[in-house]
Amino acid sequence: xxxxxxxxxxxxxxxxxxxxxxAITEISVSRRRFLGFGLTLLGGIAGxxxxxxxxxxxxxxxxxxxxxxxxxxxxxxxxxxVVDSASCIGCGLCVVACKEENAVTEDGEFAxxxxxxxxxxxxxxxxxxxxxxMDGFPATSTAPGAEGKTIESAFFEPRLCMQCEDSPCTxxxxxxxxxxxxxxxxLVDARRxxxxxxxxxxxxxGARYLTPAAERAPNDTPGIADKCTWCYHRISRGALPxxxxxxxxxxxxxGDAADPESDIARLVRERSPQPLxxxxxxxxxxxxxxxxxxEA
Amino acid sequence: MRAAWQxxxxxxxxxxxxxxxxxPTSRRGAVLGLVLVLGGAGVVAGALFVGATMAWSPxxxxxxxxESNPRAWAALQPNYSLGGSCTECHEPEAAKAxxxxxxxxxxxxxxxxxxxxxxxxxxxxxxxxEIEAPTDELCLRCHTGAVGxxxxxxxxxxxxxxxxxxxxxxxxxxxxxxxxxEVLHPLDNLPPCATCHGPEGFKARNQRHPVxxxxxxxDCHAAGRGPEVR
Numbered sequence: 001x002x003x004x005x006x007x008x009x010x011x012x013x014x015x016x017x018x019x020x021x022x023a024i025t026e027i028s029v030s031r032r033r034f035l036g037f038g039l040t041l042l043g044g045i046a047g048x049x050x051x052x053x054x055x056x057x058x059x060x061x062x063x064x065x066x067x068x069x070x071x072x073x074x075x076x077x078x079x080x081x082v083v084d085s086a087s088c089i090g091c092g093l094c095v096v097a098c099k100e101e102n103a104v105t106e107d108g109e110f111a112x113x114x115x116x117x118x119x120x121x122x123x124x125x126x127x128x129x130x131x132x133x134m135d136g137f138p139a140t141s142t143a144p145g146a147e148g149k150t151i152e153s154a155f156f157e158p159r160l161c162m163q164c165e166d167s168p169c170t171x172x173x174x175x176x177x178x179x180x181x182x183x184x185x186x187l188v189d190a191r192r193x194x195x196x197x198x199x200x201x202x203x204x205x206g207a208r209y210l211t212p213a214a215e216r217a218p219n220d221t222p223g224i225a226d227k228c229t230w231c232y233h234r235i236s237r238g239a240l241p242x243x244x245x246x247x248x249x250x251x252x253x254x255g256d257a258a259d260p261e262s263d264i265a266r267l268v269r270e271r272s273p274q275p276l277x278x279x280x281x282x283x284x285x286x287x288x289x290x291x292x293x294x295e296a
Numbered sequence: 297m298r299a300a301w302q303x304x305x306x307x308x309x310x311x312x313x314x315x316x317x318x319x320p321t322s323r324r325g326a327v328l329g330l331v332l333v334l335g336g337a338g339v340v341a342g343a344l345f346v347g348a349t350m351a352w353s354p355x356x357x358x359x360x361x362x363e364s365n366p367r368a369w370a371a372l373q374p375n376y377s378l379g380g381s382c383t384e385c386h387e388p389e390a391a392k393a394x395x396x397x398x399x400x401x402x403x404x405x406x407x408x409x410x411x412x413x414x415x416x417x418x419x420x421x422x423x424x425x426e427i428e429a430p431t432d433e434l435c436l437r438c439h440t441g442a443v444g445x446x447x448x449x450x451x452x453x454x455x456x457x458x459x460x461x462x463x464x465x466x467x468x469x470x471x472x473x474x475x476x477x478e479v480l481h482p483l484d485n486l487p488p489c490a491t492c493h494g495p496e497g498f499k500a501r502n503q504r505h506p507v508x509x510x511x512x513x514x515d516c517h518a519a520g521r522g523p524e525v526r
Contacts, residue, residue: 089442089449090442101409152443189354189365242376
């Protein structure tokens with residue numbers, strides 16, 4: 001801080017060290033002060049760091065969580081879902097498991113996956129799905145007009161999101177809240193969804209609903225669109241979707257068909273399952289075996 | 297302290313000098329200067345506000361980081377185990393169950409979601425959760441006779457089948473069920489069973505035996521009969 005003394009010789013060439021002694025002494029004092037200042041600063045930073053550990057003011061809560069499976073590469077996955085409606089016995093365990101796994105409301109009106117019974121009675125086909133099939137099926141069809149009619153033949157048809165390649169739901173969303181991931185799964189961003197319900201109407205397979213204002217709404221946001229994700233949190237960890245995991249008769253198969261030696265690739269190759277209602281033109285990615293597609 | 301005071305004074309002098317050079321000398325200049333300063337502050341504040349709103353908005357966030365929402369979905373906590381966890385500890389039970397007609401059916405199909413149990417008890421020998429025995433309601437989900445179910449699936453009519461508790465006679469984990477006592481004496485030329493076996497004495501010894509029409513005793517109690525899983 002102190003200005004150099006005016007009697008200090010201006011160093012034209014080399015200045016003897018002894019001549020500079022007063023200046024050096026003066027600088028030495030400020031060095032001590034400098035060191036003290038540095039120590040104080042260091043202590044302050046250390047203290048602030050320690051304090052921020054205790055009080056997480058600097059923690060960024062908006063950032064996305066780190067990847068659960070660092071090795072998971074969505075690119076190149078060919079997730080394939082095959083449903084065998086000939087095997088399904090309509091026990092409804094898949095519907096229950098889906099609700100348990102994904103915190104879907106227990107109200108039977110709302111389901112990410114459900115089971116339909118296509119029953120022939122008195123020469124007419126009646127389709128019913130009481131509470132999505134979560135409690136199984138009564139002996140007679142609950143479809144309107146089927147009361148008291150004896151079922152002659154029937155098959156059960158598990159349903160879920162078809163993860164269409166030409167998905168109308170993503171096309172109609174006005175805010176881009178529903179989108180397709182790199183591995184082909186269609187998801188809904190609850191933060192962007194405004195709950196307009198366009199996608200619910202647009203889906204020809206009826207796979208979507210608006211979550212009721214209930215405590216256990218998926219994604220913790222009532223009023224937004226929700227649907228089956230093929231258990232994205234499970235398949236990205238290398239596990240099977242919950243409905244596939246619990247199915248006692250193997251009516252639901254799932255896997256990555258990118259590997260030609262996988263069971264699912266072999267199943268698709270050997271039995272050539274077909275999409276349900278291909279005439280909708282959405283190129284659905286759930287493939288069906290059995291009476292669901294044989295009768296069509 | 298003294299140095300700091302000197303520094304403050306020098307700063308004040310420099311500020312005064314700067315003010316002398318930029319000081320408006322006319323009323324018009326003063327108004328213009330005020331408008332410039334206030335306007336500049338307004339523009340800076342507006343830019344900060346818009347920037348903060350954009351950074352907070354999920355629409356902007358998703359366009360900057362398109363993988364953030366898929367990652368959030370992938371980060372959800374599963375409830376059902378991720379496959380093959382049960383046999384890590386329950387090896388003998390799994391081996392036994394693999395011989396039953398229920399072989400191939402996942403444990404959690406009947407026992408429910410158990411990933412919390414797996415995660416809290418891995419590496420310990422302490423039971424962290426009582427696993428409830430499934431109820432008849434669960435058995436009957438699959439085994440109630442219904443049109444549309446394959447013939448090789450065991451189906452019963454709950455009204456016809458004597459079933460106080462399914463698991464009393466049927467063991468879902470083995471191929472062989474607990475058989476009811478077999479009749480060891482000859483059966484020719486005998487009066488109805490209840491003549492000797494109850495109903496009073498029969499009821500006293502078999503509190504939980506269902507009420508059965510008399511002609512159906514031998515459905516279960518004849519040699520080689522009775523419930524069998526397969």
